[in-house]
Amino acid sequence: MSKHSKHSQLGTAALQFLHDAGAEFEVLRYESHPGSPHGFALDAVEQLGVDPAALFKTLVVDLEHADPVFAVIPADSSLSLKRLAQAAGAKHARLLQPAKAQRLTGYVVGGISALGSKTALRVFVAEEAAVLPKMVVSAGARGVSVRLAPELFGELTGAVFAEITQG
Template sequence: MTPAVTFAKRQKLAFELLEYQHDSNAASYGMEAVEKLALPAASVFKTLVVETEQGQLIVAIIPVAEKLSLKLIAKAAKAKKAVMANPDKVQRSTGYVLGGVSPLGQKKRLPTFIDASAEQQAKIYVSAGRRGLEIGLAPQDLRHALNGEFSELSA
């Protein structure tokens, strides 16, 4: 069990786990999940971590087919600027390897913003803490469990 699944159980979230055989040569982990699990791309989200000019790490959860707008995540986080966080910092802070970063069960809870498009979905899928494992849950439950906010984040 991953920390993400343990967290979801502790929070008593209604969720579904989906597993697939991860291909280490896949160009995009998120799109691999869409294809192998036959899910609509609009319902599969990736977890990205950015860093503000003050060095604060922020989690952005956006659809896998979209590109994160650094201007929009900075605005949502009330920062002047944001850049993609250093992979080593991401792994130390979250406890997850890149491609398997889950917004759930991170070592250190970070401010979290979820793309507003999630609100139109009955269920969204995010990494469950390792490549090849997705967790599906209601976007409102995800927001509530993470004390997150919905915001426009995609470019």
């Protein structure tokens, strides 16, 4: 796997962000099914044939008395709003309404990414990612993901790895 050249068809702000950073990543494309009963993340798992513990969904969360944040958690996990609020130093957290999340990030729901977001937000990643050799995250569009090292994702986004899932 090599760094992408200027001649590759980037297509999203997230891919452009990775390219501009000189990051090593692999683009994974699949046919997204927006009506999937499993949701976008588990649909991506099925389409790509990857381990649901290695594919991460990106949620935008509103914090009480603070700017919203990204929560990046495994596709097969649920976010603990209480744990995220604690990690972010807030009292309460709630999922941001989809329309607000789209306006804030510049990405559509099902394609939201912490990479290259229109608005820079703090990023919290489920600590489970830290032990993986590679993680898969949205590349800023439905049907496009990237596989990269969790350490690299953390460096590029300034992410904090924390216990933010339920269980």
